[in-house]
Amino acid sequence: MTPIRAVSRPAVLTLLVFILAACGTTNVNYVTGEEQRGAYTWAQEVQLGTEADRQIQAQFGVYGEDASLTAYVERVARDVLSTSAYTDPNTPAEIRNTPFTFRILDSPVVNAFALPGGYVYVTRGLLAYLENEAQLAVVLGHEIGHVLGRHSSEQAARAQLNQFGLLGAAVLGGVLGGGQVAEGILNYGGTGLQLLQLKYGRGAEREADRAGVAYAEFADYDAAEAARFFVSLRRLSEQAGQSVPNFLSSHPDPDERAQTIPQLASQYDPRGTQVNEAGYMSQIEGIVLGEDPRQGFTENGVFYHPELRFLLDYPNGWQTQNSPAAFLMGEPNGQAVMQLTLAQAQSAQAAGQALRSQQGVQAQAAGALSINGNSAYRVEGTAQQQNGTAAFSATFIEYGGNVYQILGLTSVNGFGTYGNQFRSTAGSFARLTESRYLNRQPSRLEVMRAPAGTTLQALLQGRTMPLGLSDLEIAIMNQTDLTSRLPAGESVKLPE
Structure with missing residues (x-):
């Protein structure tokens, strides 16, 4: 998966x-x-x-x-x-x-x-x-x-x-x-x-x-x-x-x-x-427990995907959201967005040409290129939307048997500001080779019996928190708090 x-x-x-x-x-x-x-x-x-x-x-x-x-x-x-x-x-x-x-x-x-x-x-x-x-x-x-x-x-x-x-x-x-x-x-x-x-x-x-x-x-x-x-x-x-x-x-x-x-x-x-x-x-x-890094994670302005073995830089300060359908990046004031997805096409060029042929799309620039050794195709222009006209930059990249689409959207007036960021992000797409990222594993839930006289806070010492979870959220997960004495023998859920 x-x-x-x-x-x-x-x-x-x-x-x-x-x-x-x-x-x-x-x-x-x-x-x-x-x-x-x-x-x-x-x-x-x-x-x-x-x-x-x-x-x-x-x-x-x-x-x-x-x-x-x-x-x-x-x-x-x-x-x-x-x-x-x-x-x-x-x-x-x-x-x-x-x-x-x-x-x-x-x-x-x-x-x-x-x-x-x-x-x-x-x-x-x-x-x-x-x-x-x-x-x-x-x-x-x-x-x-x-x-x-x-x-x-x-x-x-x-x-x-x-x-x-x-x-x-x-x-x-x-x-x-x-x-x-x-x-x-x-x-x-x-x-x-x-x-x-x-x-x-x-x-x-x-x-x-x-x-x-x-x-x-x-x-x-x-x-x-x-x-x-x-x-x-x-x-x-x-x-x-x-x-x-x-x-x-x-x-x-x-x-x-x-x-x-x-x-x-x-x-x-x-x-x-x-x-x-x-x-x-x-x-x-x-x-x-928490986010599964095998399905993609962010660290220091880079999105890493261990399973699909690629990485992608994203603009500093932009908000991100990862899901099975897409990796989304948003300018914090809502002025521009980017989306990384799989394209339903046999090649980057076929995906780009399919986009150009869509109703309402006006391609102003299109052509093949190479991104870090991978065949790619880029289309830029405007698209008629229900609420107006948007400017876009769409880059399609062949890698690992898939065609990836990196789509940037902004207003027509905003393209001069964000167009280069769209291209720079797409241009950062590359093979992931570092073992410390390729081998990143998820945290899993361990169930143990509480020793007499201990607290959840004490049991959490020395354990690494899962991506996206805090000590307090582990306490909420156990329907207790961090500092109360746990009954001896009570089941406690901890990050493995």
Whole structure:
């Protein structure tokens, strides 16, 4: 698995057209059993989810290192799913016959989400922050609740498709020409998620919470355990310096959820009792913690990719973001952006000529060149976008059996300032040969039993922190703090 993959924009645009063409309908919410207004039928939801799943896999990557962990998450998910309306004989056959798909995404971000039609995702980052199987069951139940509650369809109908128009502009590379040129492309890595997971209202989130607790309790889990995870979410948001994490911006406050989850769980008699901390810890031990340097990392103004064996300089002070679909670089004031991706072409020249032939593209300069011994082709000019005209420099480089595209975008007036930076960055693309970068390995999670009288802070001494994580975040991951005495024998998650 490599972190730079080609993502088919035509597929995304086809999906956008499908969404825009969806007509309003009356749906049954299979969490509450009530009718509600929706934007599409169940069959359309399945089609939408199936198309979106391909993009999500390309965008984030699937965590496939541990088949046992994947099977474990799926087993818990199906136990929870079996307690929902999905298996009720009174539920229409088209629902019961729709296979649900559960995936672990290869992302350090603490997140879980669902797509219409039965697609549920958790990240490896989220798995590291959970403490036991009961917490996992509630999270999975929550996302199943979104699917069966038809919340995407309901929210799309309420949005009157206005939101799709804005997101469509982002997909097409809009927001070009104007103050924040970088906004569209820097959000491109999350376009699939923004497009396909509408921000649910707080009512839908509370409904999914109730569903998650109910499904977990019916599967004999102690759903009240999930309260501690929501405390962790609140601590993470405070650590990030914001009221709530971005992906929770439409959710109820984490502290509210930490209080209501036990209240919801207490309504079930008999209460679920299964927690299974030991079994959960054994499953997640060895999972990658934080950013995985094998998939690319930055250091001192250089992007290194050990697996694909290349390096790339980027301008001093520019912000960066790496994902399986692209490595993104943005001028801090949003005046220019660059994007490194794989091009869908057999050669650099073929990729460049394909760009020149696109509608709305005016090539003002084009030609072959060599970059550090690699055949390359560069096209520069302007492109008509939904929000105006953008100036671009696109360099295509043949290397390692792939064709890489380094695309720089700015306003027409800004090209005189940033054009040379676009060319300089593309010109720095080179073979990676230094063993200290080629051999960089990810940090992995180790589970140990706490000795008597120790603290997490003491246990972390001498350990190297994973990329993107701090001591405090390791404490939040353990749902404790750095200086409190740990009970003897308690399971503790540490960087290996």
